[in-house]
Amino acid sequence: MEMPRPDPKILARKGSIVAQLQGVLPKGAVIHDPAETRAYECDALTAYRCAPLCVVLPSTTEEVAAIMRICHAERVPVVPRGSGTSLAGGAFPTEDCVILGVARMTRVIETDYDNRFIRVQTGRTNLSVTGAVEAEGFFYAPDPSSQLACAIAGNIGMNSGGAHCLKYGVTTNNLLGVTIVQMDGTVLRIGGGHLDAPGLDLLGVICGSEGQLGVVTEASLRILPKPDGARPILMGFDANEVAGACVSDIIKAGILPVAIEFMDRPCIVACEAFAHAGYPDCEALLIVEVEGSPAEINEQLSRIKEIAARHNPVALREAKDAGEAARIWLGRKSAFGAMGQINDYLCLDGTIPVSRLSYVLGRIGEMSRAAGLDVANVFHAGDGNMHPLILYNANQPGQLETAEKLGADILRLCVEVGGCLTGEHGVGIEKRDLMDVQFSAADLEAQMRVKDVFDPDWLLNPAKVFPLKASATRRAV
Amino acid sequence: MIPQDDTELAELLRAARGPLRVRGGGTRDIGRPVAGEVLSTAELRGVTLYEPGALTLVVRAGTPLAEVAAVLAGERQRLAFEPMDHRVLLGTTGEPTIGGVVAGNFAGPRRVQGGAARDHLLGVRFVDGTGMVVSNGGRVMKNVTGYDIVKLMAGSWGTLGVLTELSFKVQAMPEAEATVVLPGLNDVAGVAKLTLALGSPYDVTGAAHLPGRTMVRVEGMAGSVSYRAGQLRALLGGGEVLTGAESAALWRAVRDVTAFAGRDGAVWRVSVKPSDGPGIAAAAPGAEVIYDWGGGLVWLLLPENSEGGAGDGGASVVRAAVDQVGGHATLIRGSATLRRRVPVFHPAPAAQAAIARGLRAKFDPRHILNPGLMD
Numbered sequence: 001m002e003m004p005r006p007d008p009k010i011l012a013r014k015g016s017i018v019a020q021l022q023g024v025l026p027k028g029a030v031i032h033d034p035a036e037t038r039a040y041e042c043d044a045l046t047a048y049r050c051a052p053l054c055v056v057l058p059s060t061t062e063e064v065a066a067i068m069r070i071c072h073a074e075r076v077p078v079v080p081r082g083s084g085t086s087l088a089g090g091a092f093p094t095e096d097c098v099i100l101g102v103a104r105m106t107r108v109i110e111t112d113y114d115n116r117f118i119r120v121q122t123g124r125t126n127l128s129v130t131g132a133v134e135a136e137g138f139f140y141a142p143d144p145s146s147q148l149a150c151a152i153a154g155n156i157g158m159n160s161g162g163a164h165c166l167k168y169g170v171t172t173n174n175l176l177g178v179t180i181v182q183m184d185g186t187v188l189r190i191g192g193g194h195l196d197a198p199g200l201d202l203l204g205v206i207c208g209s210e211g212q213l214g215v216v217t218e219a220s221l222r223i224l225p226k227p228d229g230a231r232p233i234l235m236g237f238d239a240n241e242v243a244g245a246c247v248s249d250i251i252k253a254g255i256l257p258v259a260i261e262f263m264d265r266p267c268i269v270a271c272e273a274f275a276h277a278g279y280p281d282c283e284a285l286l287i288v289e290v291e292g293s294p295a296e297i298n299e300q301l302s303r304i305k306e307i308a309a310r311h312n313p314v315a316l317r318e319a320k321d322a323g324e325a326a327r328i329w330l331g332r333k334s335a336f337g338a339m340g341q342i343n344d345y346l347c348l349d350g351t352i353p354v355s356r357l358s359y360v361l362g363r364i365g366e367m368s369r370a371a372g373l374d375v376a377n378v379f380h381a382g383d384g385n386m387h388p389l390i391l392y393n394a395n396q397p398g399q400l401e402t403a404e405k406l407g408a409d410i411l412r413l414c415v416e417v418g419g420c421l422t423g424e425h426g427v428g429i430e431k432r433d434l435m436d437v438q439f440s441a442a443d444l445e446a447q448m449r450v451k452d453v454f455d456p457d458w459l460l461n462p463a464k465v466f467p468l469k470a471s472a473t474r475r476a477v
Numbered sequence: 478m479i480p481q482d483d484t485e486l487a488e489l490l491r492a493a494r495g496p497l498r499v500r501g502g503g504t505r506d507i508g509r510p511v512a513g514e515v516l517s518t519a520e521l522r523g524v525t526l527y528e529p530g531a532l533t534l535v536v537r538a539g540t541p542l543a544e545v546a547a548v549l550a551g552e553r554q555r556l557a558f559e560p561m562d563h564r565v566l567l568g569t570t571g572e573p574t575i576g577g578v579v580a581g582n583f584a585g586p587r588r589v590q591g592g593a594a595r596d597h598l599l600g601v602r603f604v605d606g607t608g609m610v611v612s613n614g615g616r617v618m619k620n621v622t623g624y625d626i627v628k629l630m631a632g633s634w635g636t637l638g639v640l641t642e643l644s645f646k647v648q649a650m651p652e653a654e655a656t657v658v659l660p661g662l663n664d665v666a667g668v669a670k671l672t673l674a675l676g677s678p679y680d681v682t683g684a685a686h687l688p689g690r691t692m693v694r695v696e697g698m699a700g701s702v703s704y705r706a707g708q709l710r711a712l713l714g715g716g717e718v719l720t721g722a723e724s725a726a727l728w729r730a731v732r733d734v735t736a737f738a739g740r741d742g743a744v745w746r747v748s749v750k751p752s753d754g755p756g757i758a759a760a761a762p763g764a765e766v767i768y769d770w771g772g773g774l775v776w777l778l779l780p781e782n783s784e785g786g787a788g789d790g791g792a793s794v795v796r797a798a799v800d801q802v803g804g805h806a807t808l809i810r811g812s813a814t815l816r817r818r819v820p821v822f823h824p825a826p827a828a829q830a831a832i833a834r835g836l837r838a839k840f841d842p843r844h845i846l847n848p849g850l851m852d
Contacts, residue, residue: 114672115750115773137678159621170619172628173596188828193750194773196582196593197632198805198823199851200833204595204628208621225678248530254553254649255698292680296701303698351617354531383618384531423619431622438622439612446611446840447624453835465623 001048001089001429004463004475006096010053010076017074018054021098024066029104031055040081040099044146045089045430047400052079052093059104061179061187061217068215069185071098077459078183080211082154083125085146087347088428090157090210094463100215102153108132109218115193117176119220122153126160129221138223141168144424145336156216159208161424166382167258167291168224170424172207177220180206180213183455192220205450210426211461213454227291230258232328233301235308236282236315240264241358243284246311247381248354250288253307255300261287261332262381264361266374267339267389268331274338277331280315286381287332335378336389343374343391346403350414351423354384363413364388371406373399385423386414412437427465435467444470479517483602483610483641489516490639491608496848499635501539501574505563505581508634508821508850510813518576521641524548526616532647533599533616538576538640545575549647557648558594559585565733566744567810576640582632585732586683586694589675589770595631597646603630603638606841616644629836635847637840651696655706656683656724659691659716664755667691668772670713672751675771677712679705684771685731691716692727731769737778743790743811747775749804760798761791781815792819799823822851 010017018032031037032054041049053076058064071078081091081101093099105121106128112118113136120129126147129140143162144150150160156178161170168174177191190203197203206213237243247260263271263285272279279285290300301318308316319325331338339345352360361377368375368390379386388410392403411421411431415438421431435444444466451458451474458475478497480486490497496513518539526535529552536545542560549555560578564570579601584593591597600614613626630637659670667686674681674693683694693713695705706718719727730736737744747757754772758764765778779791790811799806805823808816825833833851837844 112750113676114752116675137676159625161619161621165619169592169596170621172625173592182828186828188832189826190829192803193753194748194804195588195770196584196748198748198807199825199829200637200836201582201595201628201632202829202832204631205625207628208625225676227678227680251532252530252552252649254651256649292701293704295704296698299698299700351615351619353528353533353617355528380619385617385619418615419617420615420620420622422622423617424621426621427623435623438615442609443612444623446605446609446613446626449839450624450626450629450836453832453839 002468003050003094004468006094010096013074014053017076020070021054021056021067024070025056025058025063029057031057040093043084043086043089043091045087045092045428048089048092048429050093050095052097052099053095055099055101057101057104061181064100064181064215064217065185065187067100068181068183072184072459075457075459077462079461080153080157080215082123082151082157083149085150086154086158086426086428088422088426088430090154090426090428090464092429102151102217105217112193113138116223117193117220118223119218120152122156122216122219123151126150126152126155133223134226137226139226140221140223141174142171152219152221153216156207156219157209157211158424158426161385163259163261163380166260166380167256172204174222175203175207175219176222178203178206178216179218181215181217183214183457183460188214210428210465212451212465213460228293229297230289230291231297231301231319232287232289232325233304233319234315234317234328235286235288235313236280237284237311238282238314240284240361242311243286244354244357246286246308249307250304251382253303255303257288257290257382259287259289260380260382262377262379263332263335264377267335267376267378270338270342270376271331271335274341275331275334277327279331282314287328332378339376339389339391344394345392346390346407348386348388348390348407348410349422349425350411350419351383351385352414352417352419354381356417357381357384360386360413360417364410367406367409371402373403373406384419408434429464432465433467435465436470448474478514479520481520483604486639486641487604487608487610490604490606493845496845499639499847501577501580502541502572504567504569504571504573505577506567506569507581507809509816509852511847511850513848516639518574518639525642529554533644534647535616535642535644536575537642538574540575541572542575542578543572553650554647555650556645557587557591557597559587559732560594561585562733565735565738568739575643579631579640579643580633580635586685586728586769589684590680590682595628598627598631598643599646600644601627601630601640602642603640605638606843606846611638614644618646634850636837636851637846639846653699653702653720654694654696654724655702655718655720656692656694656727657706657709657713657716657718659713661689662691664758664766664768668751668755668768671771673712674709677709679709683728683731686768686772687731687736694724694728731767734767734776736767737765737776740778742778743781743815744809745777745779745791745795745806746809747777747795747799747804747806749773749775749799749802753802753804756802757795757798761794764791781812789819790815796823820852
């Protein structure tokens with residue numbers, strides 16, 4: 001992975017930079033010993049590693065602003081970091097950068113049930129936001145699979161989704177306001193408990209900007225009343241095409257399940273071997289979950305079963321109780337673990353129009369055979385967000401490179417059929433150099449102009465998102 | 478100027494010497510009056526792609542909203558965000574376009590549950606003030622590839638670029654709707670009922686309070702709608718249940734602020750936390766009030782020359798009240814004189830205003846696109 005060469009002048013000034021940061025932060029909030037900064041040398045994209053110059057762990061917006069002013073004056077790049085669960089290398093450091101971690105900023109600032117929002121510091125984990133409001137019958141809807149660990153800061157940076165976003169939308173649809181610190185230390189407070197922006201929708205463009213426009217320190221998040229209940233149904237089909245057609249018919253019928261998950265044969269086999277969830281032996285499997293009161297659930301499920309029946313399912317299992325529901329989800333939820341046990345894997349994240357599902361699965365099969373690497377597919381079928389898992393052996397020289405090349409080809413295919421490179425993980429460094437597959441030079445220029453306005457010196461997470469060649473002149477300024 | 482396609486529009490913008498007024502259907506004369514030649518999107522028209530099974534619609538920006546609605550209705554689908562028809566309130570004529578809806582990021586009562594135009598907009602193509610043709614987003618529901626300029630364009634009122642093509646996530650029309658109507662509550666009590674309803678698990682898709690009438694809507698499958706309407710009635714302590722066309726008519730009137738149509742006065746659209754709604758109305762004595770979005774969207778009708786407002790249409794009083802609690806107030810209807818005298822959009826804090834200026838300077842460095850409209 002190509003990264004810009006570290007600035008030797010910054011490396012040479014490490015002592016002075018660390019001392020200045022220590023001057024504005026409490027004891028223990030600056031980590032600079034190489035033995036300790038190693039913990040920050042990568043995020044969940046573990047194939048690449050590089051220790052940063054130092055790490056700062058502020059506790060307040062004011063401390064973040066002080067850090068930013070110092071780094072701005074010293075022209076030191078800043079890489080914001082939530083919990084470090086990015087699969088795209090969003091928090092990947094350079095040797096000359098300061099990692100700004102929000103892990104100590106976990107407070108709930110305000111909970112307002114009447115107005116249905118919660119304001120938190122962004123180091124708080126996704127699941128613990130729901131944890132803070134569930135006693136009152138509320139929840140925070142976006143649910144990335146890493147929700148136990150991932151921070152709201154990273155969710156906002158990547159505009160994270162999750163299995164249930166078919167009904168509830170992704171982070172940007174559930175974000176009401178932010179406090180964001182710009183590179184020069186300016187603090188902006190945008191939005192709050194009300195809906196909609198007064199002027200230009202800055203909140204909308206900040207969400208998903210991968211930490212390149214500012215450091216988000218606080219967030220107002222929409223919370224929703226929990227539905228009475230939820231129940232999944234599992235359906236097996238003898239071809240991917242058939243399962244795909246069934247998904248399309250469910251959507252067209254006006255039923256809005258909270259989740260429609262799709263697994264193909266290689267994935268079913270691996271999950272079954274790992275989790276023993278009792279999945280049927282079939283080519284494609286759908287897990288559809290609906291919500292509501294018991295009667296509403298029955299109404300939706302009977303409609304779904306009617307539709308499924310027209311596609312001759314080879315298996316159909318409806319959860320009768322919580323235990324059965326958990327077993328239906330068990331395999332799906334352990335998919336990544338199951339894959340990890342077999343092999344090393346790369347997890348892709350392209351989205352395709354759902355109408356191209358069977359074509360794309362067919363092509364991925366051909367490409368996988370040609371590359372000699374297995375690919376298992378598990379994904380959010382309702383919205384076309386695919387997660388092909390490319391299995392490889394890291395100990396075998398050359399396999400990572402083959403897997404990466406296959407991954408890039410699959411993502412090109414996603415774009416070719418009208419989709420995109422990443423549906424919920426973000427670009428980071430991982431897909432940076434594929435951006436011109438999806439975007440023209442003008443499209444990228446427009447995006448980079450936004451960064452020019454927020455961060456004219458390109459010091460914030462500078463070597464991400466845009467192909468290095470495209471951003472070179474800006475980063476050199 | 479009526480460009481036929483993106484290329485012609487780009488050439489035209491590159492060659493432009495003076496300010497341009499970007500115009501869709503011309504039904505929304507909102508914002509600070511703009512001088513300049515009219516640039517019409519009327520010829521950028523038609524559905525590019527419609528996949529009902531994927532809930533996806535791609536349409537050119539100048540397409541009349543009525544045409545979009547008709548195409549979707551053919552498959553029993555609709556735009557989820559229930560955009561307002563401003564002809565009623567503003568007394569304008571013409572055909573609103575889908576581009577105009579996005580330019581103002583309009584959403585109706587369903588905003589409270591389903592989001593605004595920006596939440597359903599999957600992709601945009603536009604030509605910026607330098608004549609650069611830009612695509613952002615796409616046609617798939619989940620897409621985090623690069624910055625979300627889609628959101629930035631929604632609600633930018635044509636000041637960053639001229640929209641040419643838009644992709645939407647659309648919604649299946651529900652098979653039933655029902656509205657629980659409670660009579661005779663004052664503002665505070667009415668908003669309290671709306672809060673109760675929105676905090677319930679019954680998936681409320683409309684929550685409005687008008688003088689003498691507090692309303693809560695549910696939509697969906699027939700069995701579910703009647704179940705939830707019953708539950709809400711129990712929760713709210715009674716009320717009449719209206720269904721079908723009767724229910725729909727109530728919400729059309731809320732959406733279009735029909736109560737203030739054909740009446741003299743300035744109309745303000747205030748966005749605050751729902752519980753702050755009644756306080757805003759109380760701060761503007763003599764105002765007529767409609768609450769939507771559970772109390773968080775407050776429509777105020779005030780005399781253009783209200784007492785204590787010294788001929789500002791109530792701007793100082795309304796904005797002072799809003800600034801106390803956080804939120805914003807937009808002058809949606811007012812004479813051209815008033816719209817020159819007071820800022821139509823809520824003045825932003827200095828740091829935010831600087832960013833907005835910076836973005837406009839990047840996308841429209843010569844200040845030719847609806848210059849000053851949002852100032």
